[in-house]
Amino acid sequence: MRILVVEDEHKLAAVLKRGLQEHGYAVDVAHDGEDGFSFAEIGEHDLIILDIMLPSLDGFEIARKLRARRMNTPILMLTARDAVDDRVRGLDSGADDYLIKPFAFRELVARVRALLRRDELVKDPVLRVADLEVDTISHEVRRSGQMISLTSKEYAVLEYLVRNPNRVLTRAQIAEHVWDYDFTAMSNVVDVYIRYLRRKLDDGFEPKLLHTIRGTGYQLKVPR
Numbered sequence: 001m002r003i004l005v006v007e008d009e010h011k012l013a014a015v016l017k018r019g020l021q022e023h024g025y026a027v028d029v030a031h032d033g034e035d036g037f038s039f040a041e042i043g044e045h046d047l048i049i050l051d052i053m054l055p056s057l058d059g060f061e062i063a064r065k066l067r068a069r070r071m072n073t074p075i076l077m078l079t080a081r082d083a084v085d086d087r088v089r090g091l092d093s094g095a096d097d098y099l100i101k102p103f104a105f106r107e108l109v110a111r112v113r114a115l116l117r118r119d120e121l122v123k124d125p126v127l128r129v130a131d132l133e134v135d136t137i138s139h140e141v142r143r144s145g146q147m148i149s150l151t152s153k154e155y156a157v158l159e160y161l162v163r164n165p166n167r168v169l170t171r172a173q174i175a176e177h178v179w180d181y182d183f184t185a186m187s188n189v190v191d192v193y194i195r196y197l198r199r200k201l202d203d204g205f206e207p208k209l210l211h212t213i214r215g216t217g218y219q220l221k222v223p224r
């Protein structure tokens with residue numbers, strides 16, 4: 001799961017990033033509104049933590065613009081004041097929940113978990129590509145009804161690919177999404193994991209789903 005934090009207070013942003021990473025999330029940070037919107041618009045995040053008062057574009061505007069583009073990524077808004085108006089405006093502009101600053105980090109994590117859970121329930125938790133089934137709640141994977149056992153990292157790589165069918169994903173995108181590390185050190189690791197996955201998912205099955213796009217990366221292809 002990948003979270004975008006849009007917060008102009010650098011210290012708070014850093015605390016949120018570190019804390020969320022400790023809870024196993026991959027985290028991106030933007031320090032102003034325009035950057036935040038650009039990051040969010042790419043659509044690679046499972047949840048957005050959005051401050052209201054931001055330079056260049058405020059949190060209300062960002063939420064409104066994302067919803068206008070039919071992006072349904074859950075948004076948790078951070079409001080500095082305990083003002084009813086702000087909360088109403090936040091929810092009206094498309095936020096799913098809000099938290100009043102200062103807040104306990106434990107509460108933030110609980111709300112993040114609740115929002116992600118709600119989002120998974122709305123969506124069908126089972127992702128399907130051809131005869132491949134990936135249960136995003138139990139993490140069970142089946143091909144042609146046959147259970148395939150994966151390690152947690154293999155599962156994370158696969159879930160990312162299945163959430164982006166037919167899209168060519170670069171090694172850097174996969175590495176950043178799954179490991180949240182700098183890409184340079186990770187390139188070989190991605191290749192190794194794809195090799196493991198291919199052996200487990202494609203060996204003995206037709207059609208092949210995992211494709212190498214030479215010079216670019218990998219693609220999970222939906223057969224026609």
Ligand code: CA
Binds near residue numbers: 008051053
């Ligand atoms: Ca702020």
